[in-house]
Amino acid sequence: MTTAPARDGVRSTRTAFITGVTGQDGSYLAEQLASAGWRVHGMVRAEDASPPQDLHAGVTLHDGDLSNAPRLSRLVEEIQPDTIFNLGGTSSVAASWKKPYETSVSTGAASIALLEAAWLLQERTGNEVRFLQASSAEIFGNATQVPQNERTPVSPITPYGAAKAFAHHAVGTYRARGLFACSAILYNHESLRRPASFVTRRITLGVAAIALGLKDRLSLGNLDAVRDFGWAPDYVDALARIATAEQADDFVVATGVSHSVRDFAEAAFSAAGISDGLSRVDTDPRFRRPVDASEMRGDPGKISATLGWKATTSFDGIVQTMVEHDIEVVRNSGLAALPAD
Structure with missing residues (x-):
């Protein structure tokens, strides 16, 4: 991935704010963006403030919680990111069945707080603020259409899928409002950093x-x-491509x-x-x-044709x-x- 040029004509270094920065995708994304010259900020819960061994040393960490909307707003105002990558929340379908309410807040409602904070920052500064939501194939539920694509009906069947569906729709709402907001509809992706619970x-x-x-x-x-099943570093590259694309849109990220x-x-x-x-x-x-x-099988045709991405x-x-x-x-x-x- 190459660093996108400054869109406001002044700043030459991009600033990213990543929720879920200590997770599988967050750590790979932080590594990729920092290597490309971005300033990278990440949010961690106070009790998890010690960075994992595989988190890039150049990442600036901030304590926060996705259930605390005022804190999310303050962080966005403090960091003033060019791009917000919302990767945090309940990490698995199985966990969402055990804590459905908590999942609805951290994986669903938190997206609204971040989108609104991005919108307000953009309105106040006049600088474009971009937003990338890590969505999930779980929004499609038990789809009869195989493979699924960006036009497949959203019909979740799990608490995790329902929360992700809420966030997915929220992205569309703010995109219509004028925010550069995108959803990456991610299918299963694995790596050496995948938690042992998966x-x-x-x-x-x-x-x-x-x-x-x-x-x-x-x-x-x-x-x-x-x-x-895909490879997480490939999918993180897709996240970066979607966030730096010319136009805001939603993309299925899958191997097919x-x-x-x-x-x-x-x-x-x-x-x-x-x-x-x-x-x-x-x-x-x-x-x-x-x-x-x-x-669950995704059709990567759109992201391949539009952004040149494919699984490697x-x-x-x-x-x-x-x-x-x-x-x-x-x-x-x-x-x-x-x-x-």
């Missing part, structure tokens, strides 16, 4: 433990769920290829050199969601990289590296 990392860490002789079995939920959770597990065992891997998998109802979409890492390459990395993680940390069952 099914893909549960698989690669569990397979690593089996390969090293520390475990015999792997417990998973719905093996038949079909998802479009889908695989089941069973496929992911099978590929992980194969990457670890285990031929009978699926026979070592148990299904556990504790890991099943109350409602789960059967297939294959499904097998993603799994292979994660398994090789997690074998070393488990070798160094033992079973402490695995998520609790």
Whole structure:
């Protein structure tokens, strides 16, 4: 990604404000923007103020909480960002079923506070303020259209999807008002920074433990769920392209290829050199969601044609990289590296 020229004719260095900066996407985005010459500010909760090891050293951290709208407004006024990247909130569908109200606030309503703060800053200074919302394929729910695109009806079936749908619609509202506001509709994307609570990392860490002789079995939920798995650094590049595009718009960010959770597990065992891997998998109802979409697969045609973006890492390459990395993680940390069952 190249740094966009100053749109107000004065500032040559862009300033970004990232919520969720310590998460998988936030840390990769901060790294990419800082390397491209941006000033990068990120928000963290006060109790999480110590930056993770993989967060770029040049990021300026501010304490805040997505449930505290006045604090969000003050931060935007203080930082005066050119672009706000809203990546924070409840991080998973499973977690949203446990805390639906909290999810509705942090993942949904907080977007309004940030959009309004961006609008007010733009009105006060006369400088364009851009807003990028990290949306999700979960807004489409159990869509009958496969693959899904930007015109697929928004019909969420989970608390997480409902909150993301609210934020997605809020972006459209403020874009109509005159704010450069965009949604990146992200499909599943994995990396070495994926938290261990996510099914893909549960698989690669569990397979690593089996390969090293520390475990015999792997417990998973719905093996038949079909998802479009991409590589997180690719998707972060898409976020940057969308935020610096000539026109504000919404884009599906996906590979266009889908695989089941069973496929992911099978590929992980194969990457670890285990031929009978699926026979070592148990299904556990504790890991099943109350409602789960059967297939999510995105059509990246629009972002490819408009912004020249495409996925660069294959499904097998993603799994292979994660398994090789997690074998070393488990070798160094033992079973402490695995998520609790």
